[in-house]
Amino acid sequence: MSASADLVRQFWRAMSANDWTAAASLMAPDAFTLWPQTGEVIPSARFAEVQAAFLGDGDWQFEEMALVDGGNEVVTDMRVTNLPLGILARVITFHTIANGQLVSQREFWPDATEIPAFRQGMLVIDPDHARL
Incomplete structure (x- = not known):
């Protein structure tokens, strides 16, 4: 793993x-x-403030599902939970690193969706395998 991947893992541990x-x-x-889905841009100087504003402070957990190490570009797929709030989500983040620091992150929070009618009954449903 590169120093960039180590930095990203340090970020998720924090x-x-x-x-x-x-x-x-x-x-x-x-x-x-x-956050492209809402158009919000969070400068690093306000990052901690924005995170602290979320409900459930102290109960957020982030589990690495996948990490793709591209050197100065690292992509993570994280499982995000807050059990007291009943939150189970995924976040895909594109991290850009320069000079040993994160310089940008683009986060996508996909919503769970219903199976389209044309595919219902065609495939196995396995939430444990998908780790939703």
Whole structure:
């Protein structure tokens, strides 16, 4: 694994510890996180504040499902849970690293969807395998 992948894993460990300040400390001063689905851009200076504003502080867990190490570009697929709030989600994040710091992140939070009618009954449904 590259130093970039190690940095990204360090970021997710801080997130899983619900230590938003530690996660933000891994970001360059001019870094940002982009949530394309809502158009929000979170500058690194506000990252910890935004994370702390979510309900369920202290109960967020992030489990790595996959990591693709492309050197200065790392992609993660994380399983996100907050059991007291009943949240089970996935986040796909594209991390860009420069000079040993996160410089940008693009996060996609896909919603679970219903199986289309034309495919119902055609395939095996296995949430354990899919780890939804």
